[in-house]
Amino acid sequence: MAFTIAIDGPAAAGKGTISKAVAAHFGFAHLDTGLLYRAVGAKLLAGVDPIVAAQSLVPEDLEDPSLRTPDVAQAASKVAVIGEVRAALLDFQRAFARRAGGAVLDGRDIGTVICPRAEAKLFVTASAEVRADRRCKELIGRGIEADFDTVLADVKARDARDMERSEAPLKPAQGAVLIDTSELDIDAAIAAAIAAIEARKGA
DSSP, rough: OOOOOEEEEEEEEEHHHHHHHHHHTTTTTTEEHHHHHHHHHHHHTOOOOHHHHTTOOGGGGGGGGGGGGGHHHHHHHHHHTHHHHHHHHHHHHHHHHHTOOEEEEEEESSSIITTOOOEHHHEEEEOHHHHHHHHHHHHHHHTTTOOOHHHHHHHHHHHHHHHHOOSSOOOOOOOEEEOOOTOOOHHHHHHHHHHHHHHHOOO
16 A cells, blocks of 8 residues: 655755654655755766756666765755756656555655645754754765855755745645754654654554
């Protein structure tokens, strides 16, 4: 039986970690939809037209380790405002969402556009300062030089781009459960997510 969990939220709010844990808990498949846009962004940086890149994307493109770099993240945010790019990636995401056995998708427009009828919807957020601090530590941990003020400016710029774009702006979906992770450790955030989903499964 198909059961779709849509998890949206801004960068570095914890939605990726929560999504993976939720998928493992329920035995569902997981798709980080941001990787689709990062893969297109990486191809843009390599000189490929973003619409062509989106239309020709293959699963192997999502395994490129460079997809987690700050440059690719910024490129992903830029290609995500292109309507033709979003349209090209739509069917891939919707097919994944309705696969047998259940699916967890995380991104920025899962509950609002990709899967508006998802059985469970969450919106995971945190303050810009907390998210910038997390992203800084993540980058430094991967051996990438990072400065808090620069990362904070990047986070705020990306938020503005994501929330103000005409195509599928970032916002909580109707009926989504809001989880603010600013003052939650990861275990508490995961527990809150699982509790919210269990409530929907039992409804």
